[in-house]
Amino acid sequence: MVKPGFRTFSFYNKLIFLFCLSPLIYLIIRTLSGNLSANPIEDLTHSSGWWALTTLVITLVVTPLKIIFKKPQILFFRRTLGLFSFFYASIHFVTWIALEQFFDWEAMVLDVLDRPFITLGVIAFVLMIPLAATSPYQIRKKIGNNVWKKIHRLIYFAVLIAVLHFLWLVKKDLTEPFIFLFIVLMLLGFRVFMWCTKFFPKDQ
Ligand code: HEM
Structure with a gap:
């Protein structure tokens, strides 16, 4: 049986999918029409x-939205x-x-060593690879929720x-870039705040 509200979230998920795909479609259209x-x-x-x-960054917005609106189905969009x-x-x-x-491995190593921003990229x-690799539900089930959660904390560093x-x-x-930094710090700050209130409740 389909859970109530599931269809609505599945519909929103399709919208998010189209939204995420649109930059690629736009790029293909620009390439084909010679507008690059x-x-x-x-x-x-x-x-x-x-x-x-x-x-x-939008992926990091999902959990705060879930907590604020008390809608666990929102997590559906995170993946x-x-x-x-x-x-x-x-x-x-x-x-x-x-x-x-041009697949010149030596040049790549030199570029990584020479330009710090490439090193950071x-x-x-590399930090995003385990996140993507453990995203299938079957793998999450196999490794267990706790290990999965620990691996997915890599997103904060990434x-x-x-x-x-x-x-x-x-x-x-x-x-x-400073606007991005501000948003990321706010989103990470929200998590630190939640962590503190969870471990140090107000009435203690
Ligand atoms: C895989 C290793 C990566 C390499 C080799 C790399 C390399 C580059 C290069 C060469 C540029 C253009 C620099 C310029 O214009 O002078 C760039 C821009 C950029 N990269 Fe990366 N990058 C990597 C990973 C990432 C990742 C993982 C992200 C984000 C999740 C990212 C986000 C960006 C952004 C936001 C820009 C600037 C885009 C703009 O100008 O609007 N990069 N990167």
Whole structure:
């Protein structure tokens, strides 16, 4: 039997799926209609990086919304958003490997060692791999909820390092990366607050 409200959440999940897919569709349309800039590789790197970070940050918004609105079904959306973040981060990574470094492994190692923002990007991406790998329900069941939760705490480090990656690479106007940093710190602050109130209740 379908649980009450399940259909509504499944419908919203489809909307979120379409929302997350739209940047890719837009990029494909721009490519096919010849509307990319003079540097299409840069367009791809920037768009995939920006959407990887944005969807990662929106993933972190889901749990506070669930707590505030007391709607556990909202957690349904977290997986979709998180997987899209990994999807855009993978496009971002592959663009760097294939279109910027031309599969030259030595050049890649040098780039990682030479440019700290690349080092941070790679670390953020590596941290996202276990999150994506343990996202299927069968794997979550196999490893158990506690281990799954511990692994998924990596998202806090991944998002902070991804924002630092953004901050480090921007040379002129730092407004946008600082807006990301502010939002991420608020979202992590909310978790610290919840953790403190859980362990140190007001009436004690
Ligand atoms: C896999 C390793 C990664 C590499 C090699 C990498 C590399 C790059 C490069 C070369 C740029 C463009 C720099 C420039 O314009 O001078 C960039 C931009 C960016 N990257 Fe990464 N990155 C990585 C991972 C990530 C991850 C995991 C995220 C987010 C989750 C991310 C988010 C961004 C953002 C937000 C930008 C700026 C986009 C904009 O200008 O609007 N990157 N990255």
